[in-house]
Amino acid sequence: MPSRRELANAIRALSMDAVQQAKSGHPGAPMGMADIAQVLWGDYLQHNPTNPDWANRDRFVLSNGHGSMLIYSLLHLTGYELSIDEIKNFRQLHSKTPGHPEYGYAPGIETTTGPLGQGISNAVGMAIAEKVLAAQFNREGHDIIDHYTYAFMGDGCLMEGISHETCSLAGTLGLGKLIVFWDDNGISIDGEVEGWFTDDTPARFRSYGWHVIESVDGHDAEQIKAAIEQARQETNKPTLICCKTIIGFGSPNKQGKEDCHGAPLGDDEIALARKELNWPHERFDVPADIYAKWDAKSAGNEAEQRWNAAFEEYTAAHPELASELKRRLSGELPENWQADAQAYIEKLQANPEGVATRKASQNALNAFGPLLPELLGGSADLAGSNLTLWSGSKGVEAEDASGNYLYYGVREFGMSAIMNGITLHGGFKAYGATFLMFMEYARNAVRMAALMKQPAIFVYTHDSIGLGEDGPTHQPVEQVAALRMTPNLDNWRPCDQVESAIAWKAAIERQDGPSTLIFTRQGLPQQPRDAQQLADVAKGGYILKDCDGTPEIILIATGSEVQLAVEASNELASAGHKVRVVSIPSTDVFERQDAAYKESVLPSSVTKRVAVEAGIRDYWYKYVGLNGKIIGMDTFGESAPAAELFKHFDITTRAVVDAAKSLL
Numbered sequence: 001m002p003s004r005r006e007l008a009n010a011i012r013a014l015s016m017d018a019v020q021q022a023k024s025g026h027p028g029a030p031m032g033m034a035d036i037a038q039v040l041w042g043d044y045l046q047h048n049p050t051n052p053d054w055a056n057r058d059r060f061v062l063s064n065g066h067g068s069m070l071i072y073s074l075l076h077l078t079g080y081e082l083s084i085d086e087i088k089n090f091r092q093l094h095s096k097t098p099g100h101p102e103y104g105y106a107p108g109i110e111t112t113t114g115p116l117g118q119g120i121s122n123a124v125g126m127a128i129a130e131k132v133l134a135a136q137f138n139r140e141g142h143d144i145i146d147h148y149t150y151a152f153m154g155d156g157c158l159m160e161g162i163s164h165e166t167c168s169l170a171g172t173l174g175l176g177k178l179i180v181f182w183d184d185n186g187i188s189i190d191g192e193v194e195g196w197f198t199d200d201t202p203a204r205f206r207s208y209g210w211h212v213i214e215s216v217d218g219h220d221a222e223q224i225k226a227a228i229e230q231a232r233q234e235t236n237k238p239t240l241i242c243c244k245t246i247i248g249f250g251s252p253n254k255q256g257k258e259d260c261h262g263a264p265l266g267d268d269e270i271a272l273a274r275k276e277l278n279w280p281h282e283r284f285d286v287p288a289d290i291y292a293k294w295d296a297k298s299a300g301n302e303a304e305q306r307w308n309a310a311f312e313e314y315t316a317a318h319p320e321l322a323s324e325l326k327r328r329l330s331g332e333l334p335e336n337w338q339a340d341a342q343a344y345i346e347k348l349q350a351n352p353e354g355v356a357t358r359k360a361s362q363n364a365l366n367a368f369g370p371l372l373p374e375l376l377g378g379s380a381d382l383a384g385s386n387l388t389l390w391s392g393s394k395g396v397e398a399e400d401a402s403g404n405y406l407y408y409g410v411r412e413f414g415m416s417a418i419m420n421g422i423t424l425h426g427g428f429k430a431y432g433a434t435f436l437m438f439m440e441y442a443r444n445a446v447r448m449a450a451l452m453k454q455p456a457i458f459v460y461t462h463d464s465i466g467l468g469e470d471g472p473t474h475q476p477v478e479q480v481a482a483l484r485m486t487p488n489l490d491n492w493r494p495c496d497q498v499e500s501a502i503a504w505k506a507a508i509e510r511q512d513g514p515s516t517l518i519f520t521r522q523g524l525p526q527q528p529r530d531a532q533q534l535a536d537v538a539k540g541g542y543i544l545k546d547c548d549g550t551p552e553i554i555l556i557a558t559g560s561e562v563q564l565a566v567e568a569s570n571e572l573a574s575a576g577h578k579v580r581v582v583s584i585p586s587t588d589v590f591e592r593q594d595a596a597y598k599e600s601v602l603p604s605s606v607t608k609r610v611a612v613e614a615g616i617r618d619y620w621y622k623y624v625g626l627n628g629k630i631i632g633m634d635t636f637g638e639s640a641p642a643a644e645l646f647k648h649f650d651i652t653t654r655a656v657v658d659a660a661k662s663l664l
Helices: 004-022 028-044 065-078 084-088 118-137 155-159 161-172 201-208 221-233 267-276 288-294 297-317 319-330 337-350 357-371 412-425 436-452 479-484 497-509 531-539 559-574 587-591 595-601 618-624 642-648 653-663
Strands: 059-062 149-154 178-184 211-217 239-244 375-379 405-407 429-435 457-461 490-492 515-518 542-545 553-557 579-583 609-616 629-633
Touching: 004 028, 004 065, 004 084, 004 267, 004 288, 028 065, 028 149, 028 178, 028 221, 059 065, 059 118, 065 084, 065 149, 065 288, 118 149, 118 161, 118 178, 118 319, 118 412, 118 436, 149 155, 155 161, 155 178, 161 201, 161 412, 178 221, 201 211, 201 239, 211 221, 221 239, 297 319, 337 357, 337 497, 337 531, 357 375, 357 457, 357 497, 375 412, 412 429, 412 436, 429 436, 436 457, 436 479, 436 515, 479 490, 479 515, 479 609, 479 618, 490 497, 490 587, 497 515, 497 531, 531 542, 531 587, 542 559, 553 559, 553 618, 553 653, 559 579, 559 609, 559 653, 587 595, 609 618, 609 653, 618 629, 629 653
Parallel strands: 059 149, 149 178, 178 239, 211 239, 375 405, 375 429, 429 457, 457 515, 490 515, 553 579, 553 609, 609 629
Antiparallel strands: 542 579
């Protein structure tokens, strides 16, 4: 029977061999954390390698994602579909084992990690999702949602500011099923961290309201096991287990040094490590008895079967709840969603009202919220400005997590990464809001949502210089263009209440990536549309106002500037010109339409074009051409009332008319 150390050494051997073969990678963390991983995965982790998507599995997040060979070794050894050939193919093109864990590449990877601090923040989101889902669906005698979220993190994760944001909130929310292991090895890329990281980490986490277990020997299985047992007994607080480890454990000349953090050990050192670890086997060779001891397929199947039997009992006792839980976990929308949402949109079009699109967003939430119990919203301390609270909102609290609204506090980055974790967990449509300008704090989490193709909904209000007196620190100029250039991200900047509702509907229905909904502070008039125009809004761009025959010039606009284009077209038409106005609330969605539709909206034969948007000009050259005109920004804003700012920066009807006339 293999010992625990032998089982852990299988991780170490695979890790150092794969990194050496790839000629790049990070062997230190997998070798240092192998003993912790062996105890957790061998004795506690509830998972099924033959069904990585089992709803009640424990979630495991490797926040220090540079140590990716740790999780690849674990997945391979425990029986997931990750062959030894994939381990040998580490960090190579199209392998399932890229340099950092990438969601969707290998089964069992719960989230993409690598940008330090975001993995632990995703884990907080997963633990929130588990707690809220359990509060909403569990009933006496039927704890049908009952699983843990485990995370590994290193010193780097703790140094990143996002860890403060999310771990603080985790304590406030009493996430008792979140257990985090700190790999306290005292080493980062630059060397011994005591020169730049001297925080009292246990005290810090106690101040957050965490249960902290200090001074665990990360190479002593019995101490690790005792710490996990203690952590699982604490049901009202998340737990931090502080594990003292030696980076690169088993490498005689490099363990405990930064040399093994981010570089191969070298053939000679690996040979010495094999002797040190008493691992006489060839490269990538794991003995059959060690494979057999690691194999978790049988135990995982049995655990899932027990849960399936429990779910049958739950279904018999609470059939409606069981049906609703299955629907939400599958990601399906309610049967009446399409018809009811469309009816609301048609009602809006038939009853014109000029409102700020942030208010139109709240109105849409009030209409859609009762249809979608899976909505789990929030705002980074701006609920009254973002208007993300709707009539059915109920706050999620430590003592009562059955609500549907998270008060994130001033934590834009943390909120966004938590939303990703909630979305990855399943069972919810997560949305969260801040001012568009403060998306800058959260940009990397938005990028991660796009990279993982997760349908989180990012709500951004106060979308331009139109927010006025708060000045250039709060006035976004380049942000919308940058978001539009992010792959897999759908960005909507609607011009009125109708486009706002359609944007919400599209974001809710999207399954293959995130969306941003970008709204105004100031009121906007509603545009008239016929039935075809109303249907075409969902295509991202459409003809809002047209002329007879072929237009001489096309005016293109989004958001609050659509009205400027409409007013300019009226003036130009009165002077005898043929003008078309095109609203493009989502350039991303418009670009996915077929060539024939895009040509029908923006015919290539009409080269005289003017675009207007109160943001950076440069993005719009792709639609107007190098000879077109763009009314927009090429500086930062100023502090003044909105109307004065539009005049000051010459984003006006007159400017659009003059630009058009210069082309005509």
